[in-house]
Amino acid sequence: MSYGPWNPEGVPARQQPGQPMQTMRASHTDRERAIDVLKAGFSEGRLRQEEYEARLTRASNAETYGELHALLADLPQGPVPMPAPAPVQYVQPQPPVARTFLPAPMPKTNGSAIGALVCGILTPMYGLTAIPAVILGHKAKAEIRRTGEEGTGLATAGLVLGWLAIGVAVLVILIAVAAS
Known part of the structure; x- marks a missing residue:
């Protein structure tokens, strides 16, 4: 069993086992990402000025992913992603042309x-x-x-x-x- 955000009495609230991780605390970066999505929605004309300002205030004060998700669920960029990104594996780039078809190196002139x-x-x-x-x-x-x-x-x-x-x-x- 995991714990959710702290309740007003200063005791961590318990999260239900089947419940998604929407009670996980959001970081400053998560809030900034959500604000960027709201800005994009406003600049595309998807949000009115009053609605944008209200959501912006709520996003700045949001403490959990659930609060951020509720603010962004109806916008095209969707909610803030929660899972960690997969590790990137390095793949050595191949030369664009096979060595057989490249011109022979020019010999150096003395x-x-x-x-x-x-x-x-x-x-x-x-x-x-x-x-x-x-x-x-x-x-x-x-x-x-x-x-x-x-x-x-x-x-x-x-x-x-x-x-x-x-x-x-x-x-x-x-x-x-x-x-x-």
Whole structure:
């Protein structure tokens, strides 16, 4: 046998065995939830101003679920729920597309190969970048063979431009020495 709310004499009243849990005490959250349902009912035009104010006062002073239930029974959101919510079980989300249909990951381009090409392109403007183009080109080719990265063409282009610039510089120096 369970006990209901306290009676005016300060003694808990006994609840009848077949009676629902409407004599269980309501919490502040339950009263706030009931007030929200009343506000929604009023804003939808289901309650008149006087009726809304009267129910709002009674909901603020309600002590049990039964009192709150009586205030909300004729509104669409219904009475305040009494049972505790079921525990939520975590379900690991599945990827939206099967891995088989996703594109293969792009291989990374070697940074030294990019540097070799940039230095090779800048050689006609600055001249001294031919040597770093050759060094970075050879370094990039070795790294690409070892790691399987992309960028073989970039490294080769950097090497060719670097060696061409060095060859042209050596040819100009030889012609200048021969002419003097």
